Amino acid sequence: MEMRYNPKAVEEKWQGYWEREQLFSVQEDPDKKKFYLLEMFPYPSGRIHMGHVRNYSIGDVVARFLSMRGYNVLHPMGWDAFGMPAENAAIKAKTHPAKWTYENIDYMRRQLKKLGLSYDWTRELATCDPSYYRWEQLFFVKMFKKGLAYKKKSYVNWCGTCQTVLANEQVEDGACWRCDQPVVQKEMEQWFFKITDYVEELLEYLDKLPGWPERVLTMQRNWIGKSFGSTIHFPLESGKGSIQVFTTRADTLFGATFMSLAPEHPLVDELCRGTEQEETVRAFVERSKQAKRGERAADLLEKEGVFTGAHCINPMTGAKMPIFVANFVVMEYGTGAVMAVPAHDQRDFEFARKYDLPIKVVIKASEDAPVPEPAALDQAFEEDGILVDSGDFTGMTSAQAREAITQALEARGQGELTVQYRLRDWGISRQRYWGAPIPIIYCDECGTVPVPEEDLPVVLPLDLDMPESGASPLPLSEEFVRTTCPQCGKAARRETDTMDTFVESSWYFARFACSDYDQGPLDPQRVGYWMPVDQYIGGIEHAVLHLLYSRFFTKVLRDMGYLQVDEPFTNLLTQGMVIKDGAKMSKSKGNVVDPDDMIRAYGADTVRLFCLFAAPPEKELEWSDQGVEGASRFLGRVWRLVHDNLEGLQAAAPYDGRAEVGSTLQALHRKTHQTIKKVTEDIEQRFHFNTAIAAIMELVNQIYAVQDKASQDPAYWPVMREAVETVVVLLSPMAPHIAEELWERLGRRPSIAKVPWPTWREESLKAEEILIVVQVNGKLRGRLTVPADVTNEDLEKAALADPKVQSFIEGKTVRKVIVVPKKLVNIVV
The missing domain is CATH 1.10.730.10 (Isoleucyl-tRNA Synthetase; Domain 1)
Structure with missing residues (x-):
């Protein structure tokens, strides 16, 4: 046996052995308890990074440990292979996204194998393969037929850099989650999944996931955003309809003095059309759409607005309320319209002061509190209190008034109790090429027609040139676009949008259970054995993206009869980031450590050991060259111990x-x-x-x-x-x-x-026990039997606590305690 440990030779030897023996390939075994362990599969960006190494090392320890504990462990790996980064990188490199993606997969697979990860490679899948996305297209068709997939015209989040629409969850602080460039609002026809049909179940089942971090559960609850309140109808002065407002503060209705609409509100165009305000309003709307969406939602912008030229009527007071378009109102919350109560809402207060709008106080702090003069206010009073100047409701508490006012409105057909959710339907249309084609055909005779199930998959053509602008080449491909209607046989055209890449990752975990199955998307027997995933591992950044979408998709597939589980992941571990020099590792910060370099220098085992030893999984890991050296020295000690x-x-x-x-x-x-x-x-x-x-x-x-x-x-x-x-x-x-x-x-x-x-x-x-003599002022007063490895501190505590000894020191002052290790304790009183 060599005296020095040679990681390269040893690791190549055993990686070859594991692959030849297919040591980690598993089959269903009803006689063994199963355990499905999964790390979030990677995007094939070209190279793995230290975040990957940490994530996969954590999972590998658990998989190997449980296998040795007798579990039948499924531990698969695949590739989240569609998406904009591949397309953008391919355009830059003047190559095709498919070529770029598959070359990266090959390289990253070799990297993962060098880490010695116990994956069942027989189940490997890539989401850009038609054998995978054909089933995703089948799900779309079935969802379309059930009304869960639909197309509508709406304002959407548009990233001009990536040339595509983004879901609400993909906009972070007003910027694109991929390229970090500002997102604007744009009106387009888009496909949506009706995730709101499952909103109550998505919320309710969060209480049934005790194996998830509370932080993730809280983030999902907040994103779903359930709130109880009232919908109030404000008639337009013109008599042509009304504005619907959702509010949790119906008790302040008597103090509503103007109306604020989101720039995207559908009534804005109608209200200003043909008025002196039209040009000013339209310019303001366009300017507001360019603002960062996140800044508007987070109330970070200076509050601005313009008068539309129209009024609505307060249903309780009968007062005319001017209607403004305001930059701090967004369509994603409530109805996109806010009844402005400046005395009791700080945003409204600042807006009213800026534009010299009336302020009316209708809530005071308590029964005995004076009613402040509006002109004397320096800020809004936003708390609950006692109603004043509110007609028949004066004197009620806010809680009483909310219910009573809503009931009164309901009796008059001007309002109702309402449960409101922040969650909106999932926009899945992407105007990019590298994604799964949406299986829809447009026919002038028959309208919107799903591709027949037997004609799936609609294969993404791989022979198209990529425009440097980033725009999709699909609309320009006559061969792809032109088709015939499956209902009437006449000329028709294909949908050229592709699906959001998060659709692929919303069900891949189920496909891993039967990745070779070709009779349908999921083999009921095998999926029934393996699902749900017992332990899922991945980053906290996916809390309201991938994790929420996966929960929704699981419930949809359950209702279609493909799955027998309500939730995809029983337990969730969100590992901390790898940081170096006080910042997350990234190319832009110049603090990246290449795993390949580390493996060449120290071996995979050393890199794994350092990642596992340096911090608990849920905490950030601070990279340390000295720590890597220490892990290497320890493995060297173990090697020499045997040698x-x-x-x-x-x-x-x-x-x-x-x-x-x-x-x-x-x-x-x-x-x-x-x-x-x-x-x-x-x-x-x-x-x-x-x-x-x-x-x-x-x-x-x-x-x-x-x-x-x-x-x-x-x-x-x-x-x-x-x-x-x-x-x-x-x-x-x-x-x-x-x-x-x-x-x-x-x-x-x-x-x-x-x-x-x-x-x-x-x-x-059990430690070996020894007998200890206890003295008080040098005289024998007791004996103790203690573990042989007892510490002096514990020995002193045990002597002072002994009942026999206490009878000799009671009422006296203990001046000092002398401990002779493993022999005696002398208490001086």
């Missing part, structure tokens, strides 16, 4: 715990079983790999200490072998290559991945 003792270890049988051994060896045996218990519980219950590795390091230190003290003892080698083999097995999920090699060198058959996880013996955990 230096190989002959004696090979010749001995592991200690079974029955024979009498000296105290030093007994302490090592005890430490071995304590470590088994500690590592098992840290992985199984807490995912605290850092403390598990620390426990293994402590055991290695104790083995080295024993090596110097007990090598002449005839019982030495069996206890030594038990301890060393335990180190190797416990280390194997974290550093599998070196563990495989050492296991084989110790005379064991490969693979260590198939070795049962060790169990601890309760009787071996």
Whole structure:
């Protein structure tokens, strides 16, 4: 056995063995308890980064550990392969997105295999493959027939840089989630999935996910945004219709003095048309649409507006209310119209002061509080209180008035109690090429017609040239666009929008259960065995994107009969970012560490071990070159431990715990079983790999200490072998290559991945006990039986707490306590 550990040779050897033996390929086995472990699959950007390494190392430890614990573990890998980045990169490189994507997949697959990850590669899939997205198109067709997929004209989020529409969830602080450029509002015909049909179930089932981080649950609850309030109808002065307003503060209705509409509100154009205000309003609307959507929603802009020239009527007071278009009102919240109550809403207050609009106080703080003069206000009073100047409702509390006013409006047909949600339907149309074609045909005779199921997939043509502008070439392809109507047989045209890439990732986890199945999207038997995913691992940034969409899609597929589960992921771990020099690793910050360079320099096991040891999974990991060096040195110590003792270890049988051994060896045996218990519980219950590795390091230190003290003892080698083999097995999920090699060198058959996880013996955990004499002022007053490894501090506490001793020190002042380690305690009073 070589004295120095050679990671390259060892890792290539065992990666080849695992692949030849298909060691991690699994099948359904009703006699074994299943465990489906999944990390969020990567976008094939070209190279894996340290965030990937950390994420996949975490998952691999759990997968290997549970497999050794007897579970039938499914641990697959694939590629989230459609999307704008591939298209943009291909245009820049003057190549085709398909070529760029598949080359990246090949490269990244090799990188992942170099990490020694225990994936079942027989289940690999790429979402850009027609054999995958054909089933996604089938789901679309079925959703269209059920009314869950529909097309409508609406204002959408438009990224001019990416030349496509974005869903609300893909706009972050007013910018595109991909390119970070400003997003504007644009009116277009778009396809939507009716996620709002499932809004109440999506909200309710959050309480049934105890294995999810509370932070993610809170983010989804907030995004769904359920609120209880009232819808109030404000008649237009013209008599032609009304403005609908949702409010949670019906108690302030008597104080509403003007109306604010979102620039995108459909009534804006109608109200200003033909008036002196028309030109001014239209210019303001266009300017508002260019503002960052997130800044408008977060109320970060200076409040501006223009009068439309029209009025509406307050249904309670009968007062005329001027209608303004205001930049702080957005269509995504409520109805896109806000009844402005400047005395009791700060935004309205600032707006009213700016444009010299009336302010009317209708709530005071308490029964005894004076009613402030509007002119004396320096800010709005936004709390609940007692109604004033509110007709028959004066004197009521805000809570009473909300109900009473709504009931009064309802009786007159001017309002009703309403439950409102922030969540809007999912816009899935993308005006880009590299995506799954939407399976719809437009016919002048028959209208909008779904592609017949037997004609799927609608294959994305791969022979089109990519315009440098980023615009999709599909509308320019006569061969793709021209088709015949499946209903009447006349000339027709195909939809040229493609689906949002989040559609592919909303069901891939179910397809992994039967990725080779070609009789339908999902094999009921295999999906029934594996689903749901027992442990999902990925970034917090997907809390209201991928995770919400996946929950929705799972419920849709359940209702179609494809799945038998209500939720896709039972447990969720959101790992922290990898940071270096105080910032998240990124090319723009120049602080990226290349995993390939690290593997070449130190080996995959060292890189994995560092990522697992440096921080708990949910915390940020601060990159440290010294930490990587430390992980490398530790693996070197373990290697030398076996190398230096190989002959004696090979010749001995592991200690079974029955024979009498000296105290030093007994302490090592005890430490071995304590470590088994500690590592098992840290992985199984807490995912605290850092403390598990620390426990293994402590055991290695104790083995080295024993090596110097007990090598002449005839019982030495069996206890030594038990301890060393335990180190190797416990280390194997974290550093599998070196563990495989050492296991084989110790005379064991490969693979260590198939070795049962060790169990601890309760009787071996108990420390050897010793008798301690307790004195008070030098006289014997008691005896204590304590563990041999008791600390001086614990020994002092035990002596002072002993009932016999307490009878001699009661009512006296303890001046000092003298501890003679492992012999006596003398209490001076």
